[in-house]
Amino acid sequence: MAYVAVKGGTEAIEASIQRLTFERIRSQELLEIKTIMATMRGMVDQVMSESSLYSEFLAALAIKQSEANMEEAVFLLRAHRSTLPRLYYTRVVETDTMAVERRISASFKDIPGGQILGASYDYTHRLMDFDLIDESKSVMKVWLEQFKNDEKSASESSDLTALPKVVDYLRQEKLFVEVEDDDTEPIDVTKQSIQFPTTRGERLQVLTRGQTGAVTSLGYAAIRGYGAVHPTVGELRVGKLPLTISYPTDPTDDIDNDYYIGEIKVTEVEAFVPISTQKENNVEEIEFEIGYGICYGQNETKAIAMSILDQSLELGSGVHPTQDEEFVLLHIDSVESSGFISHLKLPHYVTFQSKLDSMRKIRKA
Amino acid sequence: MVIDVVHNTQEVFRTILHCMSRPGTIKNIDGIGSRMEQLEKCHHATFLSVMTLLDAEVSFHIIGGNAAVLEELFTAYTLSTATDLGQADYIFILQDAQPQMIHEVFRRAKKGTLMNPQQSATIIMETKKLSNDPLLTIRGPGIETMENVHIAESELWRFERAEANQEYPLGVDMILIDCQSNMMCLPRTTKFQDCEVS
Numbered sequence: 001m002a003y004v005a006v007k008g009g010t011e012a013i014e015a016s017i018q019r020l021t022f023e024r025i026r027s028q029e030l031l032e033i034k035t036i037m038a039t040m041r042g043m044v045d046q047v048m049s050e051s052s053l054y055s056e057f058l059a060a061l062a063i064k065q066s067e068a069n070m071e072e073a074v075f076l077l078r079a080h081r082s083t084l085p086r087l088y089y090t091r092v093v094e095t096d097t098m099a100v101e102r103r104i105s106a107s108f109k110d111i112p113g114g115q116i117l118g119a120s121y122d123y124t125h126r127l128m129d130f131d132l133i134d135e136s137k138s139v140m141k142v143w144l145e146q147f148k149n150d151e152k153s154a155s156e157s158s159d160l161t162a163l164p165k166v167v168d169y170l171r172q173e174k175l176f177v178e179v180e181d182d183d184t185e186p187i188d189v190t191k192q193s194i195q196f197p198t199t200r201g202e203r204l205q206v207l208t209r210g211q212t213g214a215v216t217s218l219g220y221a222a223i224r225g226y227g228a229v230h231p232t233v234g235e236l237r238v239g240k241l242p243l244t245i246s247y248p249t250d251p252t253d254d255i256d257n258d259y260y261i262g263e264i265k266v267t268e269v270e271a272f273v274p275i276s277t278q279k280e281n282n283v284e285e286i287e288f289e290i291g292y293g294i295c296y297g298q299n300e301t302k303a304i305a306m307s308i309l310d311q312s313l314e315l316g317s318g319v320h321p322t323q324d325e326e327f328v329l330l331h332i333d334s335v336e337s338s339g340f341i342s343h344l345k346l347p348h349y350v351t352f353q354s355k356l357d358s359m360r361k362i363r364k365a
Numbered sequence: 366m367v368i369d370v371v372h373n374t375q376e377v378f379r380t381i382l383h384c385m386s387r388p389g390t391i392k393n394i395d396g397i398g399s400r401m402e403q404l405e406k407c408h409h410a411t412f413l414s415v416m417t418l419l420d421a422e423v424s425f426h427i428i429g430g431n432a433a434v435l436e437e438l439f440t441a442y443t444l445s446t447a448t449d450l451g452q453a454d455y456i457f458i459l460q461d462a463q464p465q466m467i468h469e470v471f472r473r474a475k476k477g478t479l480m481n482p483q484q485s486a487t488i489i490m491e492t493k494k495l496s497n498d499p500l501l502t503i504r505g506p507g508i509e510t511m512e513n514v515h516i517a518e519s520e521l522w523r524f525e526r527a528e529a530n531q532e533y534p535l536g537v538d539m540i541l542i543d544c545q546s547n548m549m550c551l552p553r554t555t556k557f558q559d560c561e562v563s
Binding site: 086 | 421440
């Protein structure tokens with residue numbers, strides 16, 4: 001592909017950037033970073049997840065700067081991420097240590113530890129709440145006070161930081177095969193561009209930083225017929241994971257010397273996918289496999305769709321597009337897809353001229 | 366803060382990039398940050414390069430008198446790990462390094478593979494004096510015709526460097542630093558005029 005090297009238009013470009021700032025502030029309304037952090041949970045979570053950088057503050061700043069334009073916010077945060085030094089790797093986290101805020105199963109009504117609904121839009125009527133137009137701080141305070149008082153009377157029966165996994169319970173019943181831990185060092189897709197065929201670790205990394213809409217759409221396609229997965233959500237949990245790092249210069253790598261560096265909120269999904277297999281005597285048998293989804297923040301649709309795509313790619317027969325890792329993994333990235341589409345706005349004067357030329361020649365002939 | 370880890374290191378990085386793309390160009394980085402007192406055995410510019418180039422993702426090796434002390438210090442500041450000469454991403458050759466050790470560096474340093482020539486070592490070498498006096502001439506990409514350089518005691522390693530770089534694209538890149546914090550780069554594509562003859 002040939003592009004013309006374009007030089008010029010500097011003043012016009014500068015004026016365009018001025019114009020952009022003008023559009024952002026022309027109404028003289030200020031959106032505070034703390035307001036974004038406090039009230040735009042869903043968007044902040046999505047930006048952090050698609051950027052692979054867990055910082056609510058920086059995500060909020062990116063949202064403000066990009067006027068809540070998702071692809072731009074993700075682009076900004078990814079660009080910033082690439083300038084940061086890499087200093088530590090956290091210890092591997094087991095999600096059964098999660099401080100659970102929400103935990104449901106669509107496979108079993110009674111799960112050990114119980115279903116915890118937490119905060120979700122799932123149970124709301126999708127009706128516009130016109131009261132929010134005139135929401136006042138004093139009313140908020142009264143509501144919060146009331147809520148706090150009510151909460152005290154509720155009894156806490158189970159330890160929310162040590163809820164057993166549903167899948168472990170099924171493993172005990174021998175309904176799932178025990179899988180051995182695979183402790184090979186994963187390939188980091190942010191350091192090494194992916195090469196096909198990929199490892200599962202690479203797939204999970206690309207899926208978790210995929211654009212929410214794209215992951216959801218392809219996950220849906222996999223269920224609708226452009227794939228062969230119909231999962232049941234075995235367990236969906238939203239909560240905070242504690243992160244620790246080993247003492248950087250300690251050669252013994254003693255776990256007791258670890259530093260606690262904070263917590264991150266994640267959504268984790270384990271979906272059970274029935275797979276029918278042909279046994280030796282031509283008898284069909286059904287086995288369950290697990291699709292896994294995890295992403296920063298609370299983004300349940302993305303995590304479930306990710307678990308579907310994980311399973312779909314794991315099968316990887318290539319019959320359906322959602323089983324084709326190149327099709328899925330190379331197209332769901334926000335920066336890559338929006339970047340390529342945007343590049344079409346760059347001058348293509350020469351390529352287009354040459355097409356026109358050949359068209360004219362053909363017409364003349 | 367003696368060194369601003371964001372802005373100073375960015376400035377140093379841009380300088381290294383500039384010198385790498387224009388071999389033979391000498392830039393001074395003495396004014397960036399201020400000198401660390403416990404680092405009397407290593408040039409200020411060397412330490413700036415350390416802060417710019419090292420983090421936990423890369424490894425380094427030091428050749429020179431008090432390597433052990435500096436290793437500990439570099440690790441403490443950057444969380445980078447000291448490793449064997451043959452595996453290091455960055456190799457620091459300090460002013461007081463023995464000539465035979467310098468030869469060893471060029472022999473054993475990583476030179477990349479044909480598939481991944483970028484997986485090679487970068488050698489950061491302290492030298493007494495760098496200038497553009499017409500003593501040696503260099504040629505190669507990034508130099509219009511040729512450039513005059515004077516690198517003190519370069520006869521100690523010029524031949525070894527040429528040997529290390531003979532199978533292009535394999536090879537090692539060099540950053541040279543003198544006591545006045547002057548910096549010059551010699552990427553693997555740069556050739557000394559008289560080395561070609563010998």
